[in-house]
Amino acid sequence: MTGDLHFDLYVLGAIALLAICSFLTRAGYFLFGDYFPLSDGVRRALRYAPTAALVGIIVPELLPWHADTGPVFDIKALAALAAVALYWRTRSSLLVIVGGMLAYWILRLLSDLVS
Amino acid sequence: MSCWLARLRKVCVVAQIRFIPGWRKSHKWHCFKAGVRDAVPALIATGTWGFVTGIALVKSGLTETMATLMTLLVYAGSAQLTSLPLIESAAPLWLIFAAGLVVNIRFVIFGAALQPFFRHMPWRKRMGLGFFSTDVSFVLFMGRYGESKERGGADQLWYFLGIIVPGWFAWNGSSLLGIYLGAMVPASWSLEFAAVLALMAIIVPLIQTRPMAMCLLVAGLVAWIGQPLPLRLGLAAAVVAGVVAGVATERLTERAKTS
Numbered sequence: 001m002t003g004d005l006h007f008d009l010y011v012l013g014a015i016a017l018l019a020i021c022s023f024l025t026r027a028g029y030f031l032f033g034d035y036f037p038l039s040d041g042v043r044r045a046l047r048y049a050p051t052a053a054l055v056g057i058i059v060p061e062l063l064p065w066h067a068d069t070g071p072v073f074d075i076k077a078l079a080a081l082a083a084v085a086l087y088w089r090t091r092s093s094l095l096v097i098v099g100g101m102l103a104y105w106i107l108r109l110l111s112d113l114v115s
Numbered sequence: 116m117s118c119w120l121a122r123l124r125k126v127c128v129v130a131q132i133r134f135i136p137g138w139r140k141s142h143k144w145h146c147f148k149a150g151v152r153d154a155v156p157a158l159i160a161t162g163t164w165g166f167v168t169g170i171a172l173v174k175s176g177l178t179e180t181m182a183t184l185m186t187l188l189v190y191a192g193s194a195q196l197t198s199l200p201l202i203e204s205a206a207p208l209w210l211i212f213a214a215g216l217v218v219n220i221r222f223v224i225f226g227a228a229l230q231p232f233f234r235h236m237p238w239r240k241r242m243g244l245g246f247f248s249t250d251v252s253f254v255l256f257m258g259r260y261g262e263s264k265e266r267g268g269a270d271q272l273w274y275f276l277g278i279i280v281p282g283w284f285a286w287n288g289s290s291l292l293g294i295y296l297g298a299m300v301p302a303s304w305s306l307e308f309a310a311v312l313a314l315m316a317i318i319v320p321l322i323q324t325r326p327m328a329m330c331l332l333v334a335g336l337v338a339w340i341g342q343p344l345p346l347r348l349g350l351a352a353a354v355v356a357g358v359v360a361g362v363a364t365e366r367l368t369e370r371a372k373t374s
Contacts, residue, residue: 011181014202014211018195019188021215022222023246026191029226030245031238036227045362047261049224050254051327052334052357054318056350057193059335061311065342076308083312084319093156093316097163100312104305 075111079104146270150277153259157251160313161282162289167309168192169293175199179294186290190247190283194218221354225253232260232275235267244275249286252278254317325368330361 029036062077083100087093165186172182172195189195194215201211226245229252233244255278260271322328334357341349 008181010205010208011177011202012184013208014198015181015185015188017208017212018185018191018198018215021194021212021219022189022191025216025219025222026226026248027242027245029223029230030233030241030248033227033230034234042227044365045358046224046228047257048327048330048358048361049221049354050250050257051318051321051330052354052361053221053350054250054314055331055334055357056338056353058311058314058318059338059353060342060349061308063339065339071339076311079308080312080315083315087316087319091320093320094159096316096319097159097309097312100315101309104308108305 075107076104079107143269143273146273147277150255150274151281152277153255154251154278154281156316157255157278158281158285160317161249161251161285163309163313164192165286165289166293166297168195169290169295170297171196171199171293172290173294173297175203177202182294183291186287186294190286191215191219191222192286218350220351221250222248224354225250228257228261229253229275232256232266232271236272244279247279247283248275249279249282251282251317254321258321326361326364329364330357333357333360 062074062080063071064074065071079100082103083096086095086099169182169186172185173179177185177199185195197214197218198211201214225248229248230241233241236244252275256271256275259274260266263271318331322331334353337356338349338353341352343349344352
């Protein structure tokens with residue numbers, strides 16, 4: 001509580017509405033799916049949705065694009081490439097995280113030394 | 116009273132163990148464990164995301180109480196993170212609601228794919244399974260049972276539970292940790308990058324076929340170009356473009372095979 005009743009109520013309102021969002025989108029189809037049948041073709045298409053969504057979240061993090069300066073190249077993209085290369089060699093998901101993080105720290109150190 | 120006892124017994128069953136001999140050897144427990152095992156790499160992603168989200172919630176001006184409420188009630192990281200700049204700029208509540216819906220629209224797609232496996236269950240259980248479903252549960256569950264003709268088996272339910280139960284604890288535990296301890300982690304660690312890497316650790320193993328690779332390429336390109344769009348519409352566009360690319364490649368490959 002901030003002591004500002006108006007702001008507290010506003011945030012509570014936002015939380016309540018977001019909770020409704022979560023409920024509608026997640027539980028909606030589980031509850032009423034029988035009334036909205038989907039064809040097999042649609043179902044097959046849906047297999048590609050999660051990959052596309054996760055890519056859609058990751059890409060702006062790796063290759064940000066600021067409204068005033070345009071596309072930006074970040075060493076995060078390089079570290080991510082290193083992480084993928086590491087996965088190809090080892091087939092270990094955990095090494096994607098650990099290796100990528102290490103690569104990022106090393107690259108950041110190098111770029112600090114150069115500049 | 117007896118109803119209460121029955122409920123406690125149920126909790127013991129779900130939290131598994133010891134009170135009921137033989138449970139550990141049962142088929143359901145076996146499936147539950149398989150789900151947990153498959154979810155472990157994703158749990159690291161979930162935990163990192165939750166931790167980072169927890170930090171972001173308090174750093175953007177929410178009190179610990181509000182941040183805790185949001186984490187427990189909303190249980191949707193991207194929607195929560197999307198709402199923060201809107202709350203900070205005192206945007207109207209309807210806009211926060213609309214933005215939350217757009218970011219969460221993927222759950223409708225996930226729900227449509229998962230629902231046939233659970234349609235036989237009573238509505239209260241369906242509601243619970245739906246509300247606690249996650250991106251990870253969809254990816255892993257469809258990876259294992261997406262092609263299966265038999266739907267609605269106990270093994271499927273318990274595998275799904277094996278993913279979503281630890282997921283709930285990982286998310287909320289790490290979020291609360293982020294909310295209350297976040298201030299102590301130095302920003303120079305750039306822990307938010309570990310969250311991105313953790314998501315990559317989910318995607319990379321999925322890229323096994325040509326349609327999936329095309330989906331990744333096209334979705335990535337659209338997501339990159341679509342960044343200046345408001346309300347994360349770039350994300351929605353990436354989802355649509357990725358699905359279209361995947362299906363188109365699938366059709367073309369099939370046509371090349373048959374002709």
